Amino acid sequence: MPCPKANTRLDADNISQHGSRCSNPRCNPVIDTFTCNILSGNYRFKADASNSPRSLFAIDGVVLSSQRQDFSLPCKNNPPDWKVTAFCLVPGSEGEADLTPLQKHVAFFDRNSDGVIYTSETYQGFRAIGCGAALSAASAVFINGFLSPKTNPGESPFPYFPIYVKNIHKGKHGSDSGVYDTEGRFVVCKFEEIFQKHAKTNPEALSSKELKEMLEANGEPNDSKGRFASRAEWQLLYNLGKDKEGFLHKDTIEAVYDGSLFHKLEKEKQSSVKK
Incomplete structure (x- = not known):
């Protein structure tokens, strides 16, 4: 032809x-x-x-x-x-107009919007979305300890372990879904692939079992750090976003990729406190 x-x-x-x-x-x-x-x-x-x-x-x-x-x-x-x-690209606030989806994902934890996320801010962000003090503290130590050396522009990360939002793409780990590309952009086909391959019960959601199957499928040989990071991230998302029947829905997962889920959870927590 x-x-x-x-x-x-x-x-x-x-x-x-x-x-x-x-x-x-x-x-x-x-x-x-x-x-x-x-x-x-x-x-x-x-x-x-x-x-x-x-x-x-x-x-x-x-x-x-x-x-x-x-x-x-x-x-x-x-x-x-x-x-x-x-x-x-999903429109964000005026200050987020030029951020990649991965940068938006982490920008929620930049509590003073200065482009740098300190351990204390990561802790505050986790508390804001409803996590307990112990989990928030452990998450802050782990996340900043892992990402600070990778995103730091050359200065020593000690003692505050800052994460630089503009360099967050350098912190990508292995054994992930591939939904973020190497520059932190949202790859639609990889996102859709999650559900095409693993959403067997409900085409628009993942069960706990299907989530574990996906993590196992994404795991790379000899990548214990990447496997651990992926499990920790997805387990936290599952705990925060699952419905009453134990399903993690597609729109919830998509919302975490651009960080909008964090803002939603923070507002929900604030509303519950006022009642």
Whole structure:
């Protein structure tokens, strides 16, 4: 079969939008085929999202980071099955406008919004979402002790073990879900993969057993630290976000990835205290 004609635009029928993330009609990146190199066996694409400055897009699960970027996809005997996902970054507050989803995830714990999270702030954040004093203290020591050396711009982390929000992507550990990429962006296909692979009882939620199966599947050989960190993170999320039937729902998991769940839990705790 011949390669697609040059400048073949992928229209709305070919672009799969991710839920409400693309509810804004301006979030409509243009993906154009402009050449097919027979010798190298690659289709090449030109991607343009300049009409929506806060949009990202992915082709066959690979997130493209810039607004204009070339991308290669291996040729097949038949014209490829276009798998293009377009999604907008979730709007945050004015101060969070330029943060990645991973930075938003941790920014809740930056209690004075100075870009640095000290152990005391991590403790305060955990207390704010309803965790007990012992768990909050242990979490603060573990999290800051693990992330401070990785995110520190060169200064000694002692004695306060600060976490630098702008460098949080450097603190990614192994044996994780891959929903954050190496720059801290939200990878839609990896998020959806969690439920496609592991949500067997309810397609929109995970049971405790399914969560354990997912953690086991994500575990990398000889990565005890990464395995432990993943188990600790997901177990805490499960304890905080599960429903009465023991299910951790998709929208709850998505909310933790951009940090909005933490703000919700804090408001709920504040409301319960006032009653």
